[in-house]
Amino acid sequence: MVNSTLADILPKVKSSSPEPRRRGRRTGESGTRDAILAAARERFGAVGYGAARVRDIAADAGVDPALVHYFFGTKDALFTAALELPYNPAEVLASALPGDPEGFGERLATALVEAWSRPGASSALAALLRAAAAHEPTGTATREFVETVMIPTLAGAAAPDEPDLRAAQAASQIIGFMFTRFVFEVAPASTVPLEEVAPRLGALLRHTLRG
Amino acid sequence: MVNSTLADILPKVKSSSPEPRRRGRRTGESGTRDAILAAARERFGAVGYGAARVRDIAADAGVDPALVHYFFGTKDALFTAALELPYNPAEVLASALPGDPEGFGERLATALVEAWSRPGASSALAALLRAAAAHEPTGTATREFVETVMIPTLAGAAAPDEPDLRAAQAASQIIGFMFTRFVFEVAPASTVPLEEVAPRLGALLRHTLRG
Numbered sequence: 001m002v003n004s005t006l007a008d009i010l011p012k013v014k015s016s017s018p019e020p021r022r023r024g025r026r027t028g029e030s031g032t033r034d035a036i037l038a039a040a041r042e043r044f045g046a047v048g049y050g051a052a053r054v055r056d057i058a059a060d061a062g063v064d065p066a067l068v069h070y071f072f073g074t075k076d077a078l079f080t081a082a083l084e085l086p087y088n089p090a091e092v093l094a095s096a097l098p099g100d101p102e103g104f105g106e107r108l109a110t111a112l113v114e115a116w117s118r119p120g121a122s123s124a125l126a127a128l129l130r131a132a133a134a135h136e137p138t139g140t141a142t143r144e145f146v147e148t149v150m151i152p153t154l155a156g157a158a159a160p161d162e163p164d165l166r167a168a169q170a171a172s173q174i175i176g177f178m179f180t181r182f183v184f185e186v187a188p189a190s191t192v193p194l195e196e197v198a199p200r201l202g203a204l205l206r207h208t209l210r211g
Numbered sequence: 212m213v214n215s216t217l218a219d220i221l222p223k224v225k226s227s228s229p230e231p232r233r234r235g236r237r238t239g240e241s242g243t244r245d246a247i248l249a250a251a252r253e254r255f256g257a258v259g260y261g262a263a264r265v266r267d268i269a270a271d272a273g274v275d276p277a278l279v280h281y282f283f284g285t286k287d288a289l290f291t292a293a294l295e296l297p298y299n300p301a302e303v304l305a306s307a308l309p310g311d312p313e314g315f316g317e318r319l320a321t322a323l324v325e326a327w328s329r330p331g332a333s334s335a336l337a338a339l340l341r342a343a344a345a346h347e348p349t350g351t352a353t354r355e356f357v358e359t360v361m362i363p364t365l366a367g368a369a370a371p372d373e374p375d376l377r378a379a380q381a382a383s384q385i386i387g388f389m390f391t392r393f394v395f396e397v398a399p400a401s402t403v404p405l406e407e408v409a410p411r412l413g414a415l416l417r418h419t420l421r422g
Contacts (some may be wrong), residue, residue, distance in 0.1 A: 133394055134345030143395040151397070168391070168400045169415065175395075176387020180379070183344055184354045184386075186362070189379045204380065207418060 033071050035061040040082040044137075049079055049144040079145065083138075085124050087115040089145070093153040104157035105170075105205030106198075112174065113198040116182075126182040133183075146171055158209045170208045177201060244282050246272040251293040255348075260290055260355040290356070294349075296335050298326040300356070304364040315368035316381075316416030317409075323385065324409040327393075337393040344394075357382055369420045381419045388412060 039060035043052040054075050058065040072078040076090040092115045096108035115121060132142040154167035177197075180189040250271035254263040265286050269276040283289040287301040303326045307319035326332060343353040365378035388408075391400040 130344050133341050133390070139395055143397050146391075146395065146397045164399055165403070165411070168397065169411065171397065172387040172391040172400055173384055174387070175390055176383040176385070179344070179386055179390060180357070180383040184350060184357065186354050186357045186379065186382065188375055189383055192376070200376070200380065204419065207422075208415065211418075 032061070032063060032067065036063060036068055036071060036078070037082055040078050044079060044082055044141045047137075049141040050148055052141075054078070076149070079141070083124075083128050085128060086118045086120050089115075090149050090153075093150060097153065097157060101157050102206070102210055105207075105209055106202035108154075108157075108205055109198045109200075109202030112201070113194050117194050122182050125178060129178060129183050146175075150174075154209065159211075166209050170205050173201075173204060173208060243272070243274055243278060247274060247279055247282060247289075248293055251289050255290060255293055255352045258348075260352040261359055263352075265289070287360070290352070294335075294339050296339060297329045297331050300326075301360050301364075304361060308364065308368060312368045313417065313421055316418075316420055317413035319365075319368075320409045320411075320413030320416055323412070324405045328405050333393050336389060340389060340394050357386075361385075365420065370422075377420050381416050384412070384415055384419060 036057065039057045040052070043057050043060060052075075054068050055065045057078070058068045061068075068078065072081055077088055080088045080090075092111045093108065095111050096104055099107060116125065128138075128142075131138040133139060150171050151164065151167045154170045155163040158164075158166040158170075177189065180186045181197075182190075184190075247268065250268045251263070254268050254271060263286075265279050266276045268289070269279045272279075279289065283292055288299055291299045291301075303322045304319065306322050307315055310318060327336065339349075339353075342349040344350065361382050362375065362378045365381045366374040369375075369377040369381075388400065391397045392408075393401075395401075
């Protein structure tokens with residue numbers, strides 16, 4: 001039920017998860033992968049990102065947990081594949097961390113814009129955000145991802161006074177931009193070329209996190 | 212169809228529209244008001260805020276356009292009543308305009324927090340935002356409201372260099388905050404007392420509009 005609702009809403013965009021390495025039996029490999037994805041959508045949808053355990057997803061799919069890691073690597077990557085985004089948001093966030101904290105906002109904005117520019121990204125994002133807003137389980141999974149991955153990562157680059165509040169405000173800015181550009185398509189937020197977005201969003205994130 | 216979907220999604224919150232003045236016939240007054248609201252929801256949902264004309268809504272409801280103005284005042288107020296928010300967003304935006312432009316961000320944040328603190332406001336906002344994200348016609352109406360009312364009002368208080376982009380960014384911040392607090396309920400955005408939100412949001416809006 002939950003699964004079919006999610007599957008109905010989410011677009012069929014190529015997953016960013018790597019191709020399975022060519023080892024072991026070939027027969028049924030894509031069937032196994034699809035069974036894991038279906039179980040992951042069901043469980044992420046039902047109990048949220050935090051409470052969904054890889055070993056439970058594996059059990060639901062009738063496979064060994066090692067196969068989940070074989071196909072998808074980490075739980076983050078499985079979450080991403082289940083929601084069909086053509087990039088891994090946790091990796092995009094983490095990619096901006098190395099380097100001078102003062103430049104984190106600009107690096108993050110550049111990385112976000114690069115991710116949003118990938119083929120299929122804008123429609124996948126719009127579908128995910130719509131599902132997150134309208135569909136309680138997807139919203140719960142999204143909230144938990146923001147709370148347990150996004151805000152802690154942002155807080156790691158924030159100034160030491162109230163880093164969590166700064167991070168929450170920065171997360172809210174990113175989410176607000178995604179809704180105005182990809183869901184509501186409000187001009188001029190939706191009409192400015194993405195490459196012009198990076199310096200503006202970067203300056204704003206820097207001010208929020210470090211100013 | 213559109214109407215029933217909207218009516219299913221939106222909460223039954225007391226409208227902010229004034230009580231009808233006690234003149235003219237009493238009998239059927241609430242029936243007439245409800246018929247106008249139903250026609251307004253249908254038409255705002257079907258064609259959006261901008262294209263919906265008061266005289267068409269009146270015709271749909273089988274009443275004279277003067278009756279729409281009698282019950283609801285302006286088209287803005289009718290839109291608000293149709294979406295059941297316990298405040299008029301256009302009025303909240305406009306209320307912050309008088310005074311020093313440098314202080315607009317803080318005045319707007321204070322006015323928004325006052326509006327969000329009204330009984331039923333948070334659930335009504337969540338329902339409206341969910342509907343706007345998931346339900347194409349409501350999303351269209353919301354986008355048009357943001358483009359034709361919200362951003363122009365914000366731009367009126369922005370610094371003269373790129374006021375529209377500043378206004379779009381400020382609108383995106385307000386929308387992002389509403390989604391993180393009222394829809395996704397992301398901590399700490401959702402747990403900070405609203406009265407502590409005003410100075411932070413105000414400073415951010417000032418920076419975005421004037422910095």
